[in-house]
Amino acid sequence: MAQFTLDGLSIKGIASCVPANRADNRDIIGIAPEKLESLIQTTGIRYRRIAPPEICASDMCVASAEKLLQELGWNPDEIDALIIVSQTPDHTIPGTATQVQQRLGLKDSTLALDINQGCAGYVYGLSVIGGLMKSAGLKKGLLLVGDTITRTISKDDFSLVPIFSDAGSATAIELDGSGSDWHFETGSSGEDYDAIYIPEGGARHPAKGTANHLTMRGHAVYTFGLTTVAKSIKALMERVGANASNTDYLVFHQANQLLLDAIRKKAGFEPGQVPYSLHDYGNTSCATVPVTITSCLNAQLSEKETTLLLSGFGVGLSWANVWLTTNRICCPPMIEL
Amino acid sequence: MAEQPLFIWSKCDGSALAELSGIFLSLGRTRITVIYNMEKPDQEAFLHTIREQFVKEPDAIGMETHFRDLKEWSSMQSLIVITAIDEEWGVTIKEQEMNGAQRIADIYQLTCDKVN
Numbered sequence: 001m002a003q004f005t006l007d008g009l010s011i012k013g014i015a016s017c018v019p020a021n022r023a024d025n026r027d028i029i030g031i032a033p034e035k036l037e038s039l040i041q042t043t044g045i046r047y048r049r050i051a052p053p054e055i056c057a058s059d060m061c062v063a064s065a066e067k068l069l070q071e072l073g074w075n076p077d078e079i080d081a082l083i084i085v086s087q088t089p090d091h092t093i094p095g096t097a098t099q100v101q102q103r104l105g106l107k108d109s110t111l112a113l114d115i116n117q118g119c120a121g122y123v124y125g126l127s128v129i130g131g132l133m134k135s136a137g138l139k140k141g142l143l144l145v146g147d148t149i150t151r152t153i154s155k156d157d158f159s160l161v162p163i164f165s166d167a168g169s170a171t172a173i174e175l176d177g178s179g180s181d182w183h184f185e186t187g188s189s190g191e192d193y194d195a196i197y198i199p200e201g202g203a204r205h206p207a208k209g210t211a212n213h214l215t216m217r218g219h220a221v222y223t224f225g226l227t228t229v230a231k232s233i234k235a236l237m238e239r240v241g242a243n244a245s246n247t248d249y250l251v252f253h254q255a256n257q258l259l260l261d262a263i264r265k266k267a268g269f270e271p272g273q274v275p276y277s278l279h280d281y282g283n284t285s286c287a288t289v290p291v292t293i294t295s296c297l298n299a300q301l302s303e304k305e306t307t308l309l310l311s312g313f314g315v316g317l318s319w320a321n322v323w324l325t326t327n328r329i330c331c332p333p334m335i336e337l
Numbered sequence: 338m339a340e341q342p343l344f345i346w347s348k349c350d351g352s353a354l355a356e357l358s359g360i361f362l363s364l365g366r367t368r369i370t371v372i373y374n375m376e377k378p379d380q381e382a383f384l385h386t387i388r389e390q391f392v393k394e395p396d397a398i399g400m401e402t403h404f405r406d407l408k409e410w411s412s413m414q415s416l417i418v419i420t421a422i423d424e425e426w427g428v429t430i431k432e433q434e435m436n437g438a439q440r441i442a443d444i445y446q447l448t449c450d451k452v453n
Contacts, residue, residue, distance in 0.1 A: 035411065038392075038411075038413070039413060042413050042416075042417065043413075159412065217432060218412055218413075218416065219412065219415065219416065219419075219431075219432040219435060220431075220432045222416050222419070223419070223429050223430070223431050223432065226419075226420070226423055226429050227429050258413075258416060258417060258420055259416070259420075262420045262423065262424065265424065
């Protein structure tokens, strides 16, 4: 596992955006009602947000970024780095970051880069943009994280339909020398690359139209969470001296409630320290951590210094955790598009 | 002179073990190796834990029950059972291992093997 610390960086704001179109898991046709209720109870997911065809992940990220720039009073010309994390880019070629750079009116000298990452993507994104800003002396950066993952799912796959949802987010970061240390713990397990994947559509297996939907081996992902992820969180906590007393919240990638409760217990956190956005927003892929912060913690983060342990894990398989403190950041309410 | 290794063979739980280790550390030991010996799950206790995970007719479930034939069985139910075992005995049954199991007794054996 990679373990490292970045200093001198501050998160200045986090904004998230979801499609206005809301689906209710109770309305799913094809699953017996009693199984549906059990599924809702176990996963914790009642509602999902589904982007219509005209809305891409980048649109929700741009809406979030525009809101943040406006609220923070940042001029687009000040942004030195832009990273977008997504598995559902606007086009296969080119990457989405350059178009977003133009749409946000950022200067030509902005470093603009795409990262293909999933459920661990928010924390990985923080590590990459933070590392770049720190090493290159870039003062202000935007991390955009979002997916329209529901587009990759077959409407007949009742193991995935009730879970996944769409969202985008933006996080404003400044290299100002005043922030807390960001302590990271990251890892990868490519042996199970096919535990969550789309078999066709890449260069290795071009699309033939027979296997171009997302598939997931739920059991493999679940036990990965119970073992590897729980261990990595505990390893980070041990290394940096984090515990449930000096950490306000443990914010998970929103996989499902059953799994997150089990990991929470292993990490020694109380239920009230682990916010869930699952009920209202489902599993929004790489955007779950900012979506959870926006929907559950925006008042807290706006008003108080808050120490957070953020944990993302999933597709790859990969995982990334970070322990950091925010200090009265800009955290507007959820945006709907 | 190098410190002689100290091994603790333990059947106690985590907090008691931490306390025990603390005593040895306070006596000047800097390194302690713990050989942690979990008890093999009691069959009745195991069955009780499994039954608790089912809402419908849990008492009809026995060690010889073919769990995949239960109406309540689903991939999600499988994860609920695995979570209960993980929390109770600290072992995680993996996908391929579970695929080979048909009866509750098979899951019990998997758990025993892992605990040992």
